[in-house]
Amino acid sequence: MATISTQLRNFKEPDKDEQALLFFSIPSSGSSGKGQEGKPTSDSHEKMEINAVLSLGGQSQEDPYAGRLHLIPPYLAFSSLDRKSVKFTLPLCTIRRVERLNARAGIYALSFSLWHGMKIVVQLTSLRPTADLFCELLSKALKVELQAGRMKSVKGFSKTCYSENLVLESSPVADNEREDGSLIDGGEKVGDGGAPIFHGGLGLRFKFPGDPKKLREASKTKLWTNYLRVHGRHLTLLRYPQCTRLVQVGLPNRLRGEMWETLSGSIYLRFANPGTYEQILEENKGRNNTSTEEIEKDLHRSLPEFPAYQSEEGIGALRRVLQAYSFKNPETGYCQAMNILAAAILIYMSEEQAFWLLEVICDRLLPGYYSTTMHGTLLDQRVFESLVTRCLPMIHDHFEAVDVQLSVASLPWFLSLYINSMPMVFAFRIVDCFFCMGPKVLFQVGLGQYTSLTNAILKINGEKLLQIQDDGQFIHLMRDYFSSLGDSAHPDSPDPRARAITRFQELLLVSFREFAIITDDTIYAERRRFRGEIITSIESFSKRSSIRNLKSLERFSKDQVGLIYDALFKAICVEPPPAPVPPPVTLLTTKDAVEERPETRIELRTFRVFLSEIATWARDEKVVINGFQQRVDREVAEHELIDRLFYFWDSSFRGSLSFQDLVTGLDGVMFNDLMENIEWFFNLHDKNKDGFLTKDEVLTLSESMLFIFRFEIGDAYLGAISRFMSNAFEYGDALLPQNEEDAGEDALTTPIESNQPYLNLATFRMVVLADEVLESFFETDLSASFRLEPVPLMELPATNSGFLGGIWSNIATEDNKKLFHKLSDEVGKTIGKHHVVHRPSIGRYTRIEEPRARESLLTPGMRRSPSKSSLSPTSPTAAEAPPAAAVSTTSLAPSTASTDTTLSPAEYNSLSLVQAANAALMERTPFAIDDAGDEDDSDEDDSDSEEDDGVLDEVDAFLEAHDSGVTDADRALAKDLINAEPVKQ
Amino acid sequence: MADAASGSADKSVQVKLVLLGEAAVGKSSVVLRFVSNEFQANKEPTIGAAFLTQKCRLEDRVLRYEIWDTAGQERFHSLAPMYYRNAQAAVVVYDVTKASSLEKAKTWVKELQRQANPNIVIALAGNKVDLVQPSPAAAGSSIAESEDEADDATATPGEAGADASEAESLRQVPREEAQAYAEEAGLLFFETSAKTGEGVVEVFTEIAKKIPIEHILASSRGAAGRPGTGGNRPAGQDGVNLDESQTKGKDACNC
Numbered sequence A: 001m002a003t004i005s006t007q008l009r010n011f012k013e014p015d016k017d018e019q020a021l022l023f024f025s026i027p028s029s030g031s032s033g034k035g036q037e038g039k040p041t042s043d044s045h046e047k048m049e050i051n052a053v054l055s056l057g058g059q060s061q062e063d064p065y066a067g068r069l070h071l072i073p074p075y076l077a078f079s080s081l082d083r084k085s086v087k088f089t090l091p092l093c094t095i096r097r098v099e100r101l102n103a104r105a106g107i108y109a110l111s112f113s114l115w116h117g118m119k120i121v122v123q124l125t126s127l128r129p130t131a132d133l134f135c136e137l138l139s140k141a142l143k144v145e146l147q148a149g150r151m152k153s154v155k156g157f158s159k160t161c162y163s164e165n166l167v168l169e170s171s172p173v174a175d176n177e178r179e180d181g182s183l184i185d186g187g188e189k190v191g192d193g194g195a196p197i198f199h200g201g202l203g204l205r206f207k208f209p210g211d212p213k214k215l216r217e218a219s220k221t222k223l224w225t226n227y228l229r230v231h232g233r234h235l236t237l238l239r240y241p242q243c244t245r246l247v248q249v250g251l252p253n254r255l256r257g258e259m260w261e262t263l264s265g266s267i268y269l270r271f272a273n274p275g276t277y278e279q280i281l282e283e284n285k286g287r288n289n290t291s292t293e294e295i296e297k298d299l300h301r302s303l304p305e306f307p308a309y310q311s312e313e314g315i316g317a318l319r320r321v322l323q324a325y326s327f328k329n330p331e332t333g334y335c336q337a338m339n340i341l342a343a344a345i346l347i348y349m350s351e352e353q354a355f356w357l358l359e360v361i362c363d364r365l366l367p368g369y370y371s372t373t374m375h376g377t378l379l380d381q382r383v384f385e386s387l388v389t390r391c392l393p394m395i396h397d398h399f400e401a402v403d404v405q406l407s408v409a410s411l412p413w414f415l416s417l418y419i420n421s422m423p424m425v426f427a428f429r430i431v432d433c434f435f436c437m438g439p440k441v442l443f444q445v446g447l448g449q450y451t452s453l454t455n456a457i458l459k460i461n462g463e464k465l466l467q468i469q470d471d472g473q474f475i476h477l478m479r480d481y482f483s484s485l486g487d488s489a490h491p492d493s494p495d496p497r498a499r500a501i502t503r504f505q506e507l508l509l510v511s512f513r514e515f516a517i518i519t520d521d522t523i524y525a526e527r528r529r530f531r532g533e534i535i536t537s538i539e540s541f542s543k544r545s546s547i548r549n550l551k552s553l554e555r556f557s558k559d560q561v562g563l564i565y566d567a568l569f570k571a572i573c574v575e576p577p578p579a580p581v582p583p584p585v586t587l588l589t590t591k592d593a594v595e596e597r598p599e600t601r602i603e604l605r606t607f608r609v610f611l612s613e614i615a616t617w618a619r620d621e622k623v624v625i626n627g628f629q630q631r632v633d634r635e636v637a638e639h640e641l642i643d644r645l646f647y648f649w650d651s652s653f654r655g656s657l658s659f660q661d662l663v664t665g666l667d668g669v670m671f672n673d674l675m676e677n678i679e680w681f682f683n684l685h686d687k688n689k690d691g692f693l694t695k696d697e698v699l700t701l702s703e704s705m706l707f708i709f710r711f712e713i714g715d716a717y718l719g720a721i722s723r724f725m726s727n728a729f730e731y732g733d734a735l736l737p738q739n740e741e742d743a744g745e746d747a748l749t750t751p752i753e754s755n756q757p758y759l760n761l762a763t764f765r766m767v768v769l770a771d772e773v774l775e776s777f778f779e780t781d782l783s784a785s786f787r788l789e790p791v792p793l794m795e796l797p798a799t800n801s802g803f804l805g806g807i808w809s810n811i812a813t814e815d816n817k818k819l820f821h822k823l824s825d826e827v828g829k830t831i832g833k834h835h836v837v838h839r840p841s842i843g844r845y846t847r848i849e850e851p852r853a854r855e856s857l858l859t860p861g862m863r864r865s866p867s868k869s870s871l872s873p874t875s876p877t878a879a880e881a882p883p884a885a886a887v888s889t890t891s892l893a894p895s896t897a898s899t900d901t902t903l904s905p906a907e908y909n910s911l912s913l914v915q916a917a918n919a920a921l922m923e924r925t926p927f928a929i930d931d932a933g934d935e936d937d938s939d940e941d942d943s944d945s946e947e948d949d950g951v952l953d954e955v956d957a958f959l960e961a962h963d964s965g966v967t968d969a970d971r972a973l974a975k976d977l978i979n980a981e982p983v984k985q
Numbered sequence B: 001m002a003d004a005a006s007g008s009a010d011k012s013v014q015v016k017l018v019l020l021g022e023a024a025v026g027k028s029s030v031v032l033r034f035v036s037n038e039f040q041a042n043k044e045p046t047i048g049a050a051f052l053t054q055k056c057r058l059e060d061r062v063l064r065y066e067i068w069d070t071a072g073q074e075r076f077h078s079l080a081p082m083y084y085r086n087a088q089a090a091v092v093v094y095d096v097t098k099a100s101s102l103e104k105a106k107t108w109v110k111e112l113q114r115q116a117n118p119n120i121v122i123a124l125a126g127n128k129v130d131l132v133q134p135s136p137a138a139a140g141s142s143i144a145e146s147e148d149e150a151d152d153a154t155a156t157p158g159e160a161g162a163d164a165s166e167a168e169s170l171r172q173v174p175r176e177e178a179q180a181y182a183e184e185a186g187l188l189f190f191e192t193s194a195k196t197g198e199g200v201v202e203v204f205t206e207i208a209k210k211i212p213i214e215h216i217l218a219s220s221r222g223a224a225g226r227p228g229t230g231g232n233r234p235a236g237q238d239g240v241n242l243d244e245s246q247t248k249g250k251d252a253c254n255c
């Protein structure tokens, strides 16, 4: 509300490396928690991928699979070509031994022995030098792991995993288990006599939800035991097609937590950050903030029907996990719905496991869902709607016709992973699939739901879904459907096997079969497609609320305040206020004052950018002509005057300005007439507000004017200022009250202290009005130098739908533009046609006629349109700049002059200031470029410098795509090998 | 069109109502009191918004409230338009013991007046008045059975504990101040207690009286040319608690 967040603008689409991390569930270095910085992995971070054929040794009957082997230190990862059949992510420290196999010539194969005794053979099918390089990097990376001593940590970690004792020949726990997997003795962790101490959830003590017979726990457990024996487990799990199939029929209760963390990759975080969870809790003990308060409120309404959450044990665990997350991620903090997730996963996993899984859910699987803008949620709802439109057009059309928003039903499905929407046992099976197959599952099930619902209902009583007229009916229908998921899908079938199929089973079948076309890539692409639209709507929503919540619009119209907001928003983008981590500032709530509404306040740095958008003299605009184009480069000016204005507007003396302060401040100058402007300018320089300017302040004021006029053409203003100064000191001395006795004497002998009251408003006014040039400046030009104009960079995507690429296509263009500018400047310099001319801020005394600009090579869109401008009183004129190199105008009147107080006014007059002014005048180019014609200048250029990375990324990506060692010959060879014995696909 | 307006209970008029307000002011409790005449800790967490229905008989008509109880957490704010779009009524709740909650309520009112359906009927409800009234039985906020307390509470409507010094000191929002604001902004105004039930039913009855029912009927049946009627809905949650004990509302909102 009162906060202005630009976080959405900072979003970057994942690059190729990040996509690989996502795909293999590898924690990105940023999210791996603290305490790990010291790892010596950075220097050996060389990644590489290579074509490979994977076969599993031992008693397995798995086929070999062709795919890509990735070295992403400290992980080795593989995926089959179809990117879904076979996949693994192995921490390098689980590799016990690597051998190059002696095989027939031309075949390059490595054999890996893994911690759990499995042996995998990987045949590198790329060209020999590539394979050699891969091996070299691999052995380097392995050495790093060895030196870091991480090989040893695997053993201890394994003990925390339930699967370890599942695969033991005679499990010490098995006899102590109930059918549902909970412990008969009440769940003391089995720690005696070297038996493993594994992590587990509240279900161990409070029983797992569901009927274990119906869930077929025993046979599922057996299948998994066999699978895990052969294919590794937790850190070393190899995912073959059977793994996915087993997940789809539902994980057994006991194993569920561990499989969730393994499949989602949160296990790598837990492995890499031992003790972090406890540490975070310890460090933040007793801390209270908004998040902890909000958490407290929700603890008792998180799956309250589960017995553990009626006890302090369960509530305590839930509290600790949610708090730890909020402490670790203060920007997200706590969002309702996270309580449901945490409560659900804590049934199956320990607090530490749950903590890291929550991290992965919020950070990677459902990005932005729970953030303060909830943009991820909004985005995925939009994506879902688009998928419904595409896959189930009939339903979409109907709902559109009756004006029912699908999101009213589907929002909670996504926000809480269907937990709470459908009976828990079913929801957990969807969660199983979600962790195994990724976020697409949520969409597939959503679509499956509408399909099954339509099908089911068609069979029972006609097209009920299509009779829905409003939100309420829709919600009711969905509720009924969810509560019937356990019913038979074919109650009237003569075949008992068909009768045994539940609606839920059918739902999964429909979801994964009919909507198999929806892949994670589909989801990513759709998110890219709609992100711009969502950001636009969130931003305009928060803009509207910010404006609505202003205490006063002052004399501005709502549209004008909107322009002020845009300038502020841009300034915050360019020069973000300090991060919320050090407590006292901006965006987030203050620590203990929960009552206080958070408010965005900007500091001086940001203010300079803001003002440069609005005041013509608060920016340096250079018109660049290079023979190809003419453009305006805008830079934020820095001057004492700007800082002075900042403190002048900081009425509450907080060292920062709010949106309201800016609106009120601008109101104080933009509507002024001559007298008001004179007074305003006087007050601006009267620091102690005693109604007098000191001599120093008179000098500062003169400098302020020199600054404002620094780019004006001709010498009218310089003359005016020099007259102003001599008059000011003359009248000032004459009217000096305390100096009566010395009046008329040489001022040099008894100089009044430079910091004593000297010039009052009346005198100042008189001096100003004595000069025509200054009078006209204060009459109109000063107010008019503040201009509320559309901020071009902030112009948001115009269309509401189908906007492709959104902001990012913009940025891409900006990059291109910047590159083009650089290039053309370079060329311009070499052919001697590169000139830079400053553009005046006031532009009243522009006399030189503009020869019309030469043909531009730019497309019309890139050329600045000559006149969208508004308030400016000047007419478009321009001059051709000299064929010299860049002309630079140095800052006038060094500010140190004002502290040099021993000089008499007369000396001042004749010496420093005017000399400096004259010097500046001499330095000034006799040619100038127009003003008004370019008012709506494309300051797209401004933010370019930050986009450099983007360009480089693109270049890198480009290089990689063509130089990753994969030649056509390699591909052919790979294909041959796949088809040859014993490899087949 | 005539059949839709006929007095049959099945052909009731639907009114979409949304509850807004700062977190923890008691929105969900107010709805729960209205819908099932209970006061208890929330069983259902509010993800986005909870949906409930309740019928309300007004003279010869039956209104069927479709109530969206929104999540109060600030970050859910941007989702709120999804729930208040097309709403014919809104109850904006604040907590009389928390001044900042009235400020938040005002911003909601502003937003509704600018962004929602232009004919929306808005009621402002200052909840938790029980906390600022002298408790007749024990001191402070004893947790008596709500039904028992209900009678006592209705005995002192309006001039909420004029003599109660201790209780009244909890009050941060004077009734007069909120009422003046409500009048100025054109809102219905109530002070309520979800705990005792005071004022809750009145909120919904007064809204019902102010809703332009003919207008709703005309626009929903006529313009959209919808095939079905409102009565043809699935049973499910329809059997809301039509408990007799809730007839205190003298205006006979027979819910």
Ligand SMILES: Nc1nc2c(ncn2[C@@H]2O[C@H](COP(=O)(O)OP(=O)(O)O)[C@@H](O)[C@H]2O)c(=O)[nH]1
Binding pocket: B021, B022, B023, B024, B025, B026, B027, B028, B029, B030, B040, B041, B042, B072, B127, B128, B129, B130, B131, B141, B192, B193, B194, B195, B196
């Ligand atoms: N004393 C009192 N407490 C109330 C009243 N209404 C709600 N509460 C309490 O205020 C807290 C928040 O209520 P809830 O309905 O969840 O608020 P919501 O977040 O606005 O939905 C709960 O602890 C309720 O028990 C009331 O009228 N009187």
Ligand SMILES: [Mg+2]
Binding pocket: B027, B028, B029, B046, B069, B070, B071, B072
């Ligand atoms: Mg609530």
